[in-house]
Amino acid sequence: MSFYIGRESSKLWKRICAEITTEINLLFENWKYLLAGLVFQYIHGLAARGVHYFHRPGPTLQDVGFYLLPELGKEKSYISETLFSFIFLSFVLWTFHPFILKSKKIYTVLVWCRVLAFLCASQALRIITFYSTQLPGPNYHCREGSKLAMLPPPESVLEVLLLNFPRGVMYGCGDLIFSSHMIFSLVFVLTYQKYGTQRIIKQFAWLLAVIQSFLIVASRKHYTVDVVVAWYTVNLVVFFIDKKLPELPDRSNGGASLLLPVTNKEKDSRIKEENHKLLNGNSGDPADWRQRTQTNGKILEDGNTVHVNTTMNGA
Incomplete structure (x- = not known):
């Protein structure tokens, strides 16, 4: 019980400190x-x-x-x-x-x-x-x-x-x-x-x-x-x-995200998310989130099929 209270108190204190930092930055910009x-x-x-x-x-x-x-x-x-x-x-x-x-x-x-x-x-x-x-x-x-x-x-x-x-x-x-x-x-x-x-x-x-x-x-x-x-x-x-x-x-x-300070953990998670998008053939742009299929080592977009010349039985 005491461990739970201590953990929640720590989270609350971090949240208050983050808010104070953000509000102070806004205060410097809008004090006039x-x-x-x-x-x-x-x-x-x-x-x-x-x-x-x-x-x-x-x-x-x-x-x-x-x-x-x-x-x-x-x-x-x-x-x-x-x-x-x-x-x-x-x-x-x-x-x-x-x-x-x-x-x-x-x-x-x-x-x-x-x-x-x-x-x-x-x-x-x-x-x-x-x-x-x-x-x-x-x-x-x-x-x-x-x-x-x-x-x-x-x-x-x-x-x-x-x-x-x-x-x-x-x-x-x-x-x-x-x-x-x-x-x-x-x-x-x-x-x-x-x-x-x-x-x-x-x-x-x-x-x-x-x-x-x-x-x-x-x-x-x-x-x-x-x-x-x-x-x-x-x-x-x-x-x-x-x-x-x-x-x-x-x-x-x-x-x-435009105003709050970003922690190192949040930065790492964002970098991993971007790398995951790139590995999946997605640049991260919503306009580029298209369905992709793969045939014989070639990436096809929008589910369209292409003819691949293959050689079978020496032909």
Whole structure:
């Protein structure tokens, strides 16, 4: 039993080391894209912080979702954040599954390059929309009478640049159309829809995205229009940008051989396979895999028969 555990642990460690080597090589090639995506996340937070200075509380706008969905209240508003945290952490863990599991279909660095591209494009559109028109926030801390509804003018540039994290992010106002929570949730679900392997998890992920939409409205964090616009905007952004980006190599179809380091044992097996093909009269090219027959020392292709002059009984 201990021998089996030790052997499996050794295999797991070798697999993790191979994945780390591969991902580091990909990171050196794509670090600029990842850095740009992370920097834009800060810019998006800076823009959301800035629009809070322009926010003016007012009467809550008429909303169909507010009439149809019961209000959760301050005590139960954590339900929406809990579900979002579950979606976020589940996706992050899934992107790192090639380091442990054998069923490898994605490369972590390449997947995050695509995810950040989707997020940046969607967030850029979001910044344009919520700076175009500032709506009175429906959230509890954004309503009239709340001290957090309006921010006093900043005393220094540093106060704005630091975003007052995390309090400034949790209690922001004015950045409504469209929902940032739905941007992340839909980008994650769409990414797993394309690169995930478990059908039941895909269906469950879409169900969670729908439930997340209702919870956002029920907790009065956004108007219904913020959620509706996010649904069709993010889907369209992902659809068009995904066509412009180069497709990921599919590791399940041998695409991993282009990026994964090759061991000496794998090299020897490939050389033996090529020699075996050559000895059988096959060059290794699929176009040259034709049926061959042999007659009197002559190799005939495609099963065609040739006439061979033979001499029998001295004739």
